[in-house]
Amino acid sequence: MTETFKAFRVNHDEDAFSADFTELTLDDLSEGDVTIRVHYSSINYKDVLATKSNNKIIRNYPIVPGIDLAGVVMASDHPSFKEGDKVIATGYDLGVNHDGGFSEVARVKGDWLVHLPEDLTLEEAMIIGTAGFTAAISIQLLEDNKMTSTNGPVLVRGATGGVGVMSVMMLNAIGYKVIASSGQTEHHEQLKALGARTVIPRIDEVTDKALASTEWQAAIDPVGGETLTEVLKRIQRHGAVAVSGHLSGAEFTSTVYPFILRGIRLLGADSVAFPMQRRQHLWRRLSKDLKPEKLHDIKTVIPFSELKTYLAKAEKHDFLGRIVVDLRPEA
Structure with a gap:
């Protein structure tokens, strides 16, 4: 894939630590058998820590942080997913030891993915996140x-x-x-x-x-x-x-x-390595009985370009709700 896409990447070498937007190609991303056009991610406190120097979150640099994402499959070599499928990814090594959700395109292991339940939108999946x-x-x-x-x-x-x-x-x-x-x-x-x-x-x-x-x-x-x-x-x-x-x-x-x-x-409560069968069951519940009636009341949806501003807001803990990052090109 020679197409370039926007990503937020952190790097740390002997000279300096950096956390900023860049242009990547698929060859720059971690290996995986499913490529996803990311529609939404969210800001979690772990993401805030990951963008700070001397953090204990990131294991290998450079990396795209973002510990969750929701999007549409662009290509797949995994038997459970095909082009056009709507999917959710949370946990595992995502955004920690594997390029994560703060990128317009992601490539992940299909074994980490959950099909989006029918009664959830991609945006709602990341309000939950x-x-x-x-x-x-x-x-x-x-x-x-x-x-x-x-x-x-x-x-x-x-x-x-x-x-x-x-x-x-x-x-x-x-x-x-x-x-x-x-x-x-x-x-x-x-x-x-x-x-x-x-x-x-x-x-x-x-x-x-x-x-x-x-x-x-x-x-x-x-x-x-x-x-x-x-x-x-x-x-x-x-x-x-x-x-x-x-x-x-x-x-x-x-x-x-x-x-x-x-x-x-x-x-x-370990959300990183929660067993896949139980993970799928919980996402079904999150689309049914556990889905809050006022889910949209707690969302702040931001364009990808404002990620750095809202990472700083999240660090201060001075708001109530969930920050959803809209990575769609038209956002």
Whole structure:
């Protein structure tokens, strides 16, 4: 393929780190058996980190970041996909060790792809994106642990972030009483409008007690850090916490008491290598019962040319919702 296309590429050599737009050809991209005309990607916090020097996200340079994409197959040597198929890619090595979604054309392994469900558009797939898929994994893991809408409220931490706000909306869509936790008081009313029954301040203190009065049947936690300890103390007997991030830190300290006296489970939500059969099932759910009614209310759609501006906005965590990047040439 000699056609050139626009891409956002990061590079790091002995002299300098760079992150900027460039023109590429297919020969410049990572190997793969499916070539995709990318219509949409999204900005995730992992993408923000990937565009910073001395990051611990990118393994090999140069690389096109962007950990998710949605588009249309241009060519395929994979038996499950053909030209014209609409597809979604999230996770695996995409945008980390394999050229990702911040490119008008992508080439990926067909084993990483999911067919776009009938009841989703390509844009909606990226409003959901990696953040929404992680939220869906968290909900599924908790439901596998017998979480039900009749057993009490569910806590969502970091509720203004991508995983948090998608969790609030999805849980509300399937009938749960959602307690949203956020330190951004200016967004509390918006969280209520999106489905939170109650909004509480950020949990930022850890008490000395080994256990506390129970408040929630389960929790979705993309925040992590030492305050995860406090959440575990307040989960109802035989409940669980699904952890997917470490915004407040990668370490926490806990006694064994929540686990041995209340049977609490700590579940890891891994969106990178989630098994393909379960991945396909969750994307079907995301087009059906987990699809929020107000999905489009949280989107900010930007042209590809404004990517750098919005990466900077995402780094500040000063907004609620999802940033969708429109990579179509006419955008």
